Amino acid sequence: MSKIAVFRKEHFNAAHRLNNPSWTDKKNKEVFGKCNNPNYHGHNYDLVVKVVGEPDPQTGYLIDLRMLSELIKENVLDKFDHKNLNLDTKEFKDLNPSAENIAIVIYNILRDKIDSKLDLQVRLYETERNFVEYPVN
Numbered sequence: 001m002s003k004i005a006v007f008r009k010e011h012f013n014a015a016h017r018l019n020n021p022s023w024t025d026k027k028n029k030e031v032f033g034k035c036n037n038p039n040y041h042g043h044n045y046d047l048v049v050k051v052v053g054e055p056d057p058q059t060g061y062l063i064d065l066r067m068l069s070e071l072i073k074e075n076v077l078d079k080f081d082h083k084n085l086n087l088d089t090k091e092f093k094d095l096n097p098s099a100e101n102i103a104i105v106i107y108n109i110l111r112d113k114i115d116s117k118l119d120l121q122v123r124l125y126e127t128e129r130n131f132v133e134y135p136v137n
Helices: 025-036 065-080 099-111
Strands: 004-016 041-053 119-125 131-134
Touching (some): 004 065, 041 065, 041 099, 065 099, 099 119, 099 131
Antiparallel strands (some): 004 041, 041 119, 119 131
16 A cells, blocks of 8 residues: 655743853853743744655544544644743753754654654745754654
């Protein structure tokens, strides 16, 4: 049977500050610019979760999209939506919440919850023009 990809798109809003505590304020400002604002700043993130594999011959489903939506809601949106990632989440307590790191964290959260026979990829849009994908295939 042929492989197919299904996608689920979700949205969340979150604030963050890019900052390396081992650097000086000057170096943080030089490297991260406006994203180093001590009062944080926010984004309207779009999240696209891609699942790849062979459809089940009994159902025709690769994965139940309602179940995938619930997994994302319970394990990602409920954790990160309308939160300050630096202050309100354990995942970013000691990890700089760059778009790259957010995508990797989301992937790792979902990877544990989705059948390992299925391939998984996360695409995270920080802005309309800036986005990251993990893993890169």
